[in-house]
Amino acid sequence: MARIAIVTDSTADLNANLRERHEITVVPLNLHIGDEVFRDQIDISSDQFMERLPTAITPPTTSQPASGLFEETFRALTATHDAIVAVLISSKLSGTYQSAVIARDAIGTTVPIEIIDSLNASLSLGFQVIRAAELANEGLDAEHIASRLRGSSGEYHLAFFVDTLEYLQRGGRIGRAAALVGSLLQLKPILRVDEGQVVPYERTRTRAKAFTGLESFVRGLPRIEKLGVLYTSDPASALELVERFSDLVPPDQIIRAQMSPVISTHVGPNAVGVAVFEGEGA
Incomplete structure (x- = not known):
């Protein structure tokens, strides 16, 4: 059975147990508070952020992961997997999807990489990621996993x-x-x-x-x-x-x-x- 790597971003709101159980790799978005930059859910937790929000002098902002971070992640996964399926936050809410596409195109055809626009966010994105992992465990290849997810996004x-x-x-x-x-x-x-x-x-x-x-x-x-x-x-x-x-x-x-x-x-x-x-x- 092909080894399929499942990738998502930090807005999927999947807890550590779910990520570990389904072997999901998470690429963090960025949070900007004043001059500080935090990797989402790595450098700052949700509780820590909520504590800081009321006292923030300027409104916090967010940014997508750099395409280079996706490229680094994808290249590392190609060493141990036969294909990659990345399910990401809606392209209408973030540039994350586009960053991943740029990274895939930079890597070329080393292994198949499917980039899926979930058209969703938070745990509704997370549920799609879990579904991708379930389909991979059932033996579907990356192309068919992507097709199933795109066909059921509604x-x-x-x-x-x-x-x-x-x-x-x-x-x-x-x-x-x-x-x-x-x-x-x-x-x-x-x-x-x-x-x-x-x-x-x-x-x-x-x-x-x-x-x-x-x-x-x-x-x-x-x-x-x-x-x-x-x-x-x-x-x-x-x-x-x-x-x-x-x-x-x-x-x-x-x-x-x-x-x-x-x-x-x-x-x-x-x-x-x-x-x-x-x-x-x-």
């Missing part, structure tokens, strides 16, 4: 609410949700990722109603194969959502994940979300 969902649209607006990641700015600054809007960009899903005025909206979003899907609950700074809120879904998925099978510093930069404190993989052919 089965992965990410919805979340934010305390304020300020962070998304400031980071330029607000997509079609830009129409909400101004009229909804005092609301708790629920947003989702659709075709790779952030779009409005539902208008809510309180956190309680936002929680109900997220619950309704998940329950409205025809099938749930994998379910995750996400948070930036409030783990208790994530636990509350896990309990709400206990009749759908056993709580010990629901993945609870803290959003990475890079993701948190754009959604801000107290954001909570859900990630769902319906299953292929759902």
Whole structure:
């Protein structure tokens, strides 16, 4: 069976156990706070970032990995693998995908390298990465893994609410949700990722109603194969959502994940979300 290396970026929000279990290589994005540059989830943890965010003199910013870092990663993996599949954050939210493409083209045809635009982020990207690893273990080659993932990208969902649209607006990641700015600054809007960009899903005025909206979003899907609950700074809120879904998925099978510093930069404190993989052919 071919040895397929699975690569993703740090916005996939996969914990260490999942990364190790599925042998996933992670390339970090960068976080900029003032004159300091941190590798996402390597030089700074999510909790450390949330502690620093309120006192940051200038708003933190993020940047994609350099193509050279991808090239270095790919070249190292070619020594021990027959092919590489890289599943990355939506190209409409980050230049990470383009950095990986540049790296692949620089390497040439040493081994097959498939670069997949997940059209998603956070754990909905993470679920695609896990699926890639599962397909590799089933014996599929890189080309067929890429085809399966691209053909099922619509089965992965990410919805979340934010305390304020300020962070998304400031980071330029607000997509079609830009129409909400101004009229909804005092609301708790629920947003989702659709075709790779952030779009409005539902208008809510309180956190309680936002929680109900997220619950309704998940329950409205025809099938749930994998379910995750996400948070930036409030783990208790994530636990509350896990309990709400206990009749759908056993709580010990629901993945609870803290959003990475890079993701948190754009959604801000107290954001909570859900990630769902319906299953292929759902």
